[in-house]
Amino acid sequence: MTVQRPRGTRDFLPEETEKRGRAKLAMQDVLECWGYQEVATPTFEHLELFTIKSGASVVEEIYSFTDKGGRALALRPELTAPVMRMYVSEMQNSSKPQRLWYYGNCFRYERPQRGRFREFWQMGAELIGAAKPDSEAEAIALADQMLKSVGVSGDIHVGYLGLIRSILGRIEAEHRPSVMRMIDKKERNALAALLDEIGQSHLGLIELIDLKGQPALDKAAEIVQELKGKPEETSASGAVLAGEPAAAGAAVGRGSARQGRAVGAELRLDEFQETVDLLNAYGVKFTIDFEIVRGLEYYSGTVFEIYAEGLGAQRQICGGGTYELASLFGGKETSSTGFGLGFDRIMEIVQMEGARTSPVFLAFTPDVKLQAARIAGMLRKSVPLVMDVMGRSLGAQLKAAAGAGAQFVVIVGKDELDAGMLTLRDMVGGGQESLALAEIEARLKTHFQGK
RNA sequence: GCCGGGAUAGGGUAGUGGUUAUCCUGAGGGACUGUGGAUCCCUCGAGCUGGGUUCGAAUCCCGGUCCCGGCCCCA
Structure with a gap:
């Protein structure tokens, strides 16, 4: 014991x-x-x-x-x-x-x-x-x-x-x-x-x-x-x-x-x-x-x-x-x-409404880990964000994000880096968009304001 | 200090003396090598503690620890 x-x-x-x-x-x-x-x-x-x-x-x-x-x-x-x-x-x-x-x-x-x-x-x-x-x-x-x-x-x-x-x-x-x-x-x-x-x-x-x-x-x-x-x-x-x-x-x-x-x-x-x-x-x-x-x-x-x-x-x-x-x-x-x-x-x-907000998850493919870490550093200046430390596959990362109740996942992979864009996925609505880092940052910042 | 009820995987539970301790959930992995909560498979993981009774104890008895409710007290 x-x-x-x-x-x-x-x-x-x-x-x-x-x-x-x-x-x-x-x-x-x-x-x-x-x-x-x-x-x-x-x-x-x-x-x-x-x-x-x-x-x-x-x-x-x-x-x-x-x-x-x-x-x-x-x-x-x-x-x-x-x-x-x-x-x-x-x-x-x-x-x-x-x-x-x-x-x-x-x-x-x-x-x-x-x-x-x-x-x-x-x-x-x-x-x-x-x-x-x-x-x-x-x-x-x-x-x-x-x-x-x-x-x-x-x-x-x-x-x-x-x-x-x-x-x-x-x-x-x-x-x-x-x-x-x-x-x-x-x-x-x-x-x-x-x-x-x-x-x-x-x-x-x-x-x-x-x-x-x-x-x-x-x-x-x-x-x-x-x-x-x-x-x-x-x-x-x-x-x-x-x-x-x-x-x-x-x-x-x-x-x-x-x-x-x-x-x-x-x-x-x-x-x-x-x-x-x-x-x-x-x-x-x-x-x-x-x-x-x-x-x-x-x-x-x-x-x-x-x-x-x-x-x-x-x-x-x-x-x-x-x-x-x-x-x-x-x-x-x-x-x-x-x-x-x-x-x-x-x-x-106490009678207060719950206000717990999950951080943003940054999901990445293993081949772009270093770039993902840099992007995470930039985004964290504006919003709470976590990235995988378990060596999980992209699918498993999304699974983990969903399990943690994340509303947004930023996806970073070779395709995104080649296009100079990132993918912002809305885990609640289910949709996702390809956006520039600055745009993602602005949107997430808005989302976390007042929380 | 007093009275009563409890303690079984991380959480919730079944099991009233006898194989390998039940089920749900959870966690990790996989099926699925770039897209999530489903499903399936694998894995991990438990009788609070110390003594006693017994051939054998999670189960019965005693002490301790801790939890829950109440008394006392309450700056």
Whole structure:
């Protein structure tokens, strides 16, 4: 038996690779239309880059290793952190905002299943240095456009952490991580029980996350009115909306992933309302959904996720929001909005017409091989072209061209050379003509234009 | 980490303990020495891996690897 692929990795044959390339290009066109510039970062980074911002369960899934110099390194499990590291170390003095996009393979040590691999590709954008409704709406509209460009439609759910964290401010700090996790996990019964237990069921949290769309926004406004009328639970102003202060080494339990390092989020429902209005102006169809909290502490404002049908259990194809990561990596505080698209999942449901075109085949008789090679060289300046390398007879060459789906074959033989002409055969129509090289070149060039 | 289903030529498959492992497709060559996809002929090519049971294993049992679906998790 031959050597197998490592678990969770894939080979992409020509057809699939071509399809992926076209989908990437379509989404790339959208990004560039919106003025985003491509960046690239290393495939591996210092392990620390990813452990700083992540909880224990996430860290377990990182492909990490020690290099020959004893450094703790990791294959990148995602691309936002590397891009922000790059920004902090090399782009902090650049003009704002920075519109960046990226595409690259990432690695996670997970159990493979449909839509989940150990090597997978992410495509995404970061709008750095701005976190106002304007940039949030831009990011979501951009993601929407990218998906549309490859014929994918998804349900966009938009939430607002400013509100959720403010509500959490009314709850004793020790309970905040649990509450957050239960919202994220949709553990509604456990959440209700906990809120009852700590006497906070009056906050309206469950009603809020159960509502979707405009009613949710109305409920949010109602809650904000109530919140403004009451003092907050604790007075440590910096941490009040942020969950617990960082407990170094506290670790243990899944809850720990969501403790500490939380970013304070102002309660500005008016801003969220503006994001909503802008999204409507952009013509984006979405659902307001305060249940979207995206687990991580560094998200601060609007957050969103996009789900698609036809993907089995792994339905989420996009996630993003406004976050504060630059300061976490030692830079100045810089709010940004970004998102990542799960390229592999999108590839499972892309709707694009196939556009594979076979190269032109140059068929020749063995006695004129040298002249044929020269002609091939000239034609290749204008069109993709292949010539036989199997020592086949002319008939077999035509057979091979037909089998490969070639539309045109240029035939070179002694008769053609004597006449100073070449034969251009249309394999689909069946006809052929005797033409000068320049004429053939012109016709083929026209045929391949726009392909 | 957990549960279930799988793995036979390049691709798709048949075969439930016993000759030379079935069929389709594919690839290469030829019939056809300058004109293609048909047809015919020839050729190439396989039981994931390691152990066990057995006179004998693709077939039964165990471990591993990988694949598919789901759980957990999901930056």
